[in-house]
Amino acid sequence: MRLPGVGEAGQLKLKSAKVLVLGAGGLGSPAALYLAAAGVGFMGIADPDKVDLSNLHRQVLHGFDTLGLPKTISAAEALSEINPGLQIALHPEGFTVENAAELAARYDLVVDGTDNFATRFLAADACVLAGKPLVHGSVLRSEGQVGVFLPGAGCYRCVYPVMPDASAVPTCADAGVWGATCGVVGSWMAAEVIAVLIGQRTHSRLQLIDIAAGTARVVRLTVDSACPACGRQPTIRSLEKSAYQPTTCPTAPRSMSEHPLEVSIEEAARLLASAQPPVLIDVREPSEHATCCIACAKLIPMASVPERLKEIPQDVPVLIHCHHGGRSLRVTQFLRAKGYTQVSNVQGGIDAWSQKVDPKVRRY
Template identity: 45%
Template structure:
C-alpha cells in the first residue's frame, strides 16, 4: 500500500521531461507512472543534513520527490567532508540546509527544498511533522532520535531511521499504528558515555552512504508502495566484515503510548547514571554563570578536554583539567560546585560518573558541551 493514498487520477501529471528523466524508474514493475506521480506529490522531511542525510537528500532529489524539507542548525565544516557528500569545499561555512539545497538544485531543479536552519525541539517538532507525509531520521544523537520517535507517534507519521558508528550501521522503518516504533525497539536511551558519538568514536567514511542509500530506498518504497519496507525488521551492517543481518522487531504490547513530548530531551537522554539534576543544558549553564557573576551562586566550569582543545576556544572562565586526571584521581579539582564540560558531552559524562563515585555530589555535566555552547550561546567560539 503506497504512503500516498490518493488515486493516480488525483496526483500531478508527468510532463514529457519527467518521462524522459525517470524512464528507468517508471519501467520498474510496481512503480510505473502512478508511482512516479506519487513521488512528485510527496512531502518528505529529512532530519539532519550530515552523513546519513547526504545520500538520502541526493537520492530522493534524483528520484523526483516533490518537496524535501531539511532540518539542520549546523554549518559545513572541513571535518564533515570525509563522509557528508552533499557538501563540498565550495560550501564550507554555509548552513548545511543551504549547502544541501544547492546540491538538490544541481541534481534536480524540479524538486522544491524547504530549509529549516534550526534545531529540532519539542517546541517545533509536532508542527513540522504535520506538514509532511514521511520523516527521515538521520540524527546523530539520542535526544533527537527520541524526540523524532515521540513526535512521529503523536502525529502518526512513518519514520525511516538509520544509525551509524565506527564500522556499524542500522536501518529500519517505524510507523505508529502499522508496526513497531523506535521506542518499542529501544525503550530507553543508553547511559551517557556508553555509546560514543562519531566525533569521539569515529566513522568509516563510506558507511553513511551504505546506510543512507538504504534509507532513501525505504522512503521511495513507502511513497510508491513498491516492494516490502523494513517495517518490523532491523537491518544491521558490519561494514568491517561486509556482513548484513536482518533482525525481527515487534510492537511492545506493554509499552505506554506517548501522550506528550518531554520538555527537554537532552536532559531525558543525557542525565548520567540517572542522577536527578546531574545534567544541565547550555542555556541553563549560561543562567547559572550569570548568577555566579552577580554573586548569587558559586560555580566553576571545568573543561575536561585536552589542553590544545581548551586553548583553541572554551567557555569563558573555564579551567582546564584533562579527563585522564579526573578519572585516575590525580588532578586537583577546585572546591565547590563544578560544571563539567567537554566537546559534546561524552567525556564530561565519564568525568561526572567518576566524581560521583568519589562522593562529589556537587558536580554537574553540561549537555552538548562546548559544541552546543558555540551553536546556541556564542557562535564566535572556536571548537576543535
C-alpha cells in the same frame, strides 16, 4: 518508471510526497541526494549546524565551496543541482521539541539521520504521535542500522524503550566512522523511504549492517505491548522538553564496546568453554527453560529484564540467548542502550545450539 511496482503511478507518488530529512550530515547527505534524484517532490531539511572541514569525508552534500555555510543552505544548493524541480523547505533551527509536532504533521514521512539520542527519540515519538512513518539510520565505525517504523506496526521505542546517556554510546565525531559506511546506510535509508512512499512496505523492521564483517540482516518488528510510545498503555502522550534534554558529551567518552552485537553459535560454544567464560543469560519463559536449557544459563525472562537489571553484570562479557535469537537480540540492544557494552546476542539461540553444538539438548 520501468521498475516493477513503481511505474508512472509510483513516480507520481514520489512527486507528491513531502519528506522531512533530519540532519544534512553523513546519513542525510546520501539519503537526500538519492531522494532528490528519485523525484521526490518536496523535501524539508532540518539541521542547525554549519559545514565544517571535518565533515567532508562523509557528508557528501557539502564541499569546500560551502565551508562555514549553514548545512541547510549548502544542502539546498546541491539538491537543486540534481533536481531543479525539487521544492525545498529549510529548517535551520533544527528539529526541536518546539517545532517537532508541527513539522511531523506537515510532512508525509520523516527521515532521521541525526547523530544524537535526544533528537532521535524526539523524532521517534513525534512520528508515533503524528501517525507518520519514520525511516531511521545510524552508524558507528563500520556498523550501521536502518530502521523502518510504520504507524501501528512497531516503533523505535519498541526496540529501544529508554534514551541512553550520551556517555554510554560515542558519536561518530568521537569514535570515527568510515565515510563509505555512511554512504551505504544513507543510500539504504533512501531506498526504504522510496519503498514506503510507493507502498511496498507493510511491516516495521530493523536492518543491521556490518561492513567489516560483510554482513547484513533484517529483524522484523512488531508492536511491543509494553512500549512507552505505541504500546497498550503508552506513557508518552506529548512531547515534553524535559524528556529530550540533549545529553552532554563527556570529555572522555567511554570507548565503544569491542564486543560484537552478535556471536555465532560456534563462537558462543568456544567462549563458554574457555577459561573465563562469559555469563550466559536465558531470556525465554520459565516453561521453555524447563523443557531444555544450555547448562547453567541464568533465566531472566525478557519481560522481567528491565526490573532485574541489577542481576546482569556490567563489567564482564555477557551472552544473551533465547529460542531462535529474536528476543535475545531485542534484549541485547536494550541492554546496550542502557550502557552494557559487553553484551552480545547468541545467533540462532538454543535451537541452533541443539543442531550444531549439543544434540542432547532437546528441540521444541
